[in-house]
Amino acid sequence: MKRTPSPTRPRTRARARAALLCVALLALTAQTSAAAPALAGGSGGHGGRDCVRTQGPLGGQARKVLDITRKAKKDLKLNSVVLKVTLDGREVVTDALGESMTSVPAEPDMHFRAGSVAFAHIGNALLQLVQERRVSLEDTVERWLPFLPKADKITLRMLATNTTGLHDYVTDPAFGAELEAHPFRHWTPQDLLAFPFSHSFWYEPGTNWSYSHANYLLLEEALEKITGTRIDEFLEQRVWGPLGLRDTQNNFTPDIPSPVLHAFTSDRGLYEESTFWNPSWTTGPGAVITTHICDLARSAEAVGRGELLSPRSYRTLLNPGTVGLGHPTDTCPATVCLPQTEDKHFGLGVLVVGGWLVQNPSFSGYAAIQAYLPSQRLAIAVSTTKTADTPEGNTAEDVAELIAAALAPDHPLDV
Template sequence: MTRKRTALTCATALLLSCAPFLAGAAAPADASPGGDRDCAASRGPVHGEARAVVDAVTKAQHDLKLRAVVVRVTQDGHDVWTGALGPSMTGVPARTDMRFRAGSVAITYMGTILLQLADEKRISLDDKISRWLPEVPHANEITLRMLGDTTSGYQDYVKNPAFAARIPVDPFKQWTSKELLGYTNPKTLLYKPGTNFSYAHGNFLLLGQALERITHTRLDRLLEQRIYRPLGLRSTSNSFTPDIPSPVLHAFTSGRGPYEESTYWNPSWTTAPGAVITQDVCDLARSAAGIGAGRTLTQQGYRTLLDPGTIGLGKKTKQCPFCFPQTKAAHFGMSVIVVNNWLFQNPSFTGYAAIMAYLPSKHLSIAVAATDSPNSDPTVTNLAQNVAEAISKPLVPNNPLTVGPF
């Protein structure tokens, strides 16, 4: 689709007007009652690694033609640089305490909870899901592990043409899990369970249901008990509606033709009810470090997070055109992506893009949220990934983040 070309608020010609944000300044923490008081932008002189981050973010925002970019980089738990560039809405600057959609980050939370339950001997990863989800087709062939590492063979409803056609027609529709799972054609598998790899959103709908039945706890409460509190996530929450707690980073998209606001389009189709989360960039960075370091897992659980058995799987076939090889260098872990020893997750949703990335050897976390301008490249699903890659290059020149096939 053709996109209208308009100047970005923080384009090169206007960099001087954006200077307070480039320097890391922000509105007072109490400017918004709903804001995260601990998620203030970096202040003071910008030197060394902080300067490298600012330069990389500024260049990436301009080159990628992004509307807003919000970033937090930490190392060993200490702030390297936190800041925001560009507008949330016209006349409203983006801020570091603004919330955005981050649904697939909760997929990593669900995988981590599954590993916690295995650590506690409450389940085995190789238990058949028929124990908790007997009504699901092929439940006697599919294990909890296969849901978490998405090797079940279920088709991805997001890639179903009939489903894809529905989303732009009615972006405010409230989807039910039953409706979504219907689009997976669950009776027809792409391959024998556990023998191949293909990302499928339905796996995580089912994983959310299984976790609720295993623990007898509603998923949103389970996430709060086992992830938000232990990792100190102050501004992360689920919503069963399209609402986002204030302050909000607003999103816009040209996906349907005209450049329009998409902030409150309904995300109910993106993952399991109870895990449709929003958060700010500081919680995104805390998640990267907490999950990436295996803070809530045993050593065995952490090893499984990094490799639940997908390495060596993956073969594109006529039945599975979206399958691709999983190698030691690049593979899907237990609901987290592992590429060249970086762990990351990369949520995107109609004008929103984000990424949390962590390099264990350097204790380095990179968190980015970005929104589209009218001129952003419509062929790139997640431009926040490009920003994170640019940030990593001066910080880890010998092993920068490379998202690769993901």
């Protein structure tokens, strides 16, 4: 006889399925909640939640660094100081002093603009292409930059080492007046290059040294042509990804991933917030970066140790042949053609200062420095913001120099 199913069985199975579904949904909810902090503040897992103040009792070096930093913050009348110091890759101290905004404490995971730190990354990425024999530093750039005057005389090395003779649009009074009047303006590479192209060269390419943002604007475009890859994607593949710089990224708009370290400046004659002034003028699109202090310290270590380079390429990074250049001439004044010596010269995307490898961006109320001393395996990363009474100049350098004097007294950092 055919058995009739019990009427209770379907309901039992339905309740079981419902219970299992409920458990699955609860598990998914828990996973999503746990993941939310990591996803806060931007795409790709940005958010800086792994960058926090040093936990537990502070060691003697950490206390010394913080005492120095607190005094410097007071003496320089700073709004905030964010810092991280490592020794042989181990944390000495990570901290943030002061405020991001009124009644909003500064925190180590806050993001800030990093400007020319991107130049150190671009220099490393270029040298990787040289290692792979895809290009030579002595290649002239007319095939990639046919619009550039004297392109058949200018090499990739000259762009990377600031020896082309091109004027710097940042120091051009006409550019400065426009930037001051319109800090939110979006600048294209064509807008920016119009300034140096309106002047004759300071000197014949390769014969002298002078800093020019135009060189890296052009180098980034050449690298995009060489690789067929957008510069932000190229840097992610070659530098940011391999080094684990998850909170270092390009921004095509003036936005900054949350949480944000806010900036203020008196550059235009009144003290005002400058956090979201448009940074498109600082370098080419795709390399306009923000970061946080932990990534900046990691960048200092990796660039300073040559982690991404062969020993030969690392030597090129440090000593590209600028030593002895930078002499003033009738066409290149002393304020432009700054002397390059063994103790202080521009490497390939980095400053080499008394044995330290440095990058030191400063603009629109933000100041920062990454510095690494290979002989001591010491990394110092500092970011500062201003009050109305903060003195002119890169105050992050001032703080870093004081820290260096305490931790490496035989190797002063004098940027």
